[in-house]
Amino acid sequence: MKGLVLEGGGAKGAYHCGAVKALYDSGYSFDGVAGTSIGAINAAMIVQDGGYETLWKAWSEVSAADIAGVSREQIDALRNKNYSVKLAEYWAKEFVSVLKNAGVPTDNLLAFLKKYVDEDKLRASKTDYALVTYCLSDRKPLELYKEDIPVGSLHEYILASAYYPLFRLNRLGGKYYLDGGVYDNLPVGVLASRGYDDIIAIRTKSRPPRRPVVDPDIRVRYIVPSENLGSAVDPSEDKMEKNKKTGYYDALRMINGYMGQKYYVKGNGETAKKILSQLSRKELDELLPSDDNNIENALITYVEPLATSLKAEKYKIYDEEEYFLMLKDALITKHEKNITFFSKKKEKELYEKIIRILRRHK
Secondary structure (H helix, E strand, C coil): CEEEEECCCHHHHHHHHHHHHHHHHCCCCCCEEEEECHHHHHHHHHHHHCCCHHHHHHHHHCCHHHHHCCCHHHHHHHHCCCCCHHHHHHHHHHHHHHHHCCCECCHHHHHHHHHHCCHHHHHHCCCEEEEEEEECCCCEEEEEEHHHCCCCCHHHHHHHHCCCCCECCCEECCEEEEEHHHCCCCCHHHHHCCCCCEEEEECCCCCCCCCCCCCCCCEEEEECCCCCCCCCCCCCHHHHHHHHHHHHHHHHHHHHCCECCCCEEECCCHHHHHHHCCCCHHHHHHHCCCCCCCHHHHHHHHCHHHHHHCCCCCCCEEEHHHHHHHHCCCCCCCCCCCCCCCCCHHHHHHHHHHHHHHHHCC
16 A cells, blocks of 8 residues: 655644645555654644645635744744844733743634634545544553544644644543643654555654665655745745745655655766766775665766856756756866865865866767
8 A cells, every 4th residue: 555654843844735735746646645743734634625725725815823823924034134122022922921821822723723623524535534643641652543633622632743842731531631742743653553565754853763674665755845845834925835846856866766855867977877887996986875775866966066166056857968068067176166165185086087077078
């Protein structure tokens, strides 16, 4: 069975949105979707639709500031350093409110869930849905499928999976719960234990623990951020839009087998092989990481700082030949500055040799 797993990460969940869109646009479908925290929230919207329509709508209409119940205008003023007495008074009032209520109220988040997650549609879907939360009262984690959750309580249990430490804790069935990320922030094992053998896991590179799946018969592919997604509590709308775009392109890398780590390069490695053939054994050993057996991809990744120095476009699918031809314009003379960020002498020498090879390349 084919499964999809979404890692927790607060506001970084916008990354899921772009990645999921790329998967469904490319013809993928899933028998089950699991997630923790924001991953559980996003998974619910995916399962009820059998796609990304509601997920995309929600992340386009609502900001993290809305969910936290703070003013978008005051957030923008703080981020842009437009300091004033009015701004100071606003945040002082918010701080006192959080202290008084023993955390950020969850009313807005619950309202968000009730607006965008349809319990009847989710339960009627043939797609499995699972979440992870942690019961503080019993001091044990819970891995729950939709059929394990009492009818009429779905929104509250999803909220229980997302009880970020900043939120005010509320009782559910007489017990307190905490964000499931304290136990398993990327619940691949939840699907694996039900017989799923082909799983795609979308990372946010968040810190909480992940429980590894060691069964060699289970295929797990990861979509991993190629950019820093920012903070889990970053309410910036610009950042969320960028994370959606990054998620879309990073998913295309996994789907289509594009080479590179930051950029997206399609090809069969032929151009890379021509360059590699002109490097010494010692240089090849320096180039190839111990955990990467694809030396053509290793070369494309290794020279990405050169592309960055040329201000290469991030969100573009490069043809392999085009990618390397672009790099030949990197500057390498001692009077030119855009290669000086390479700190190691050996690394700089190897970059210079590669550029010279590229300039001879026809």
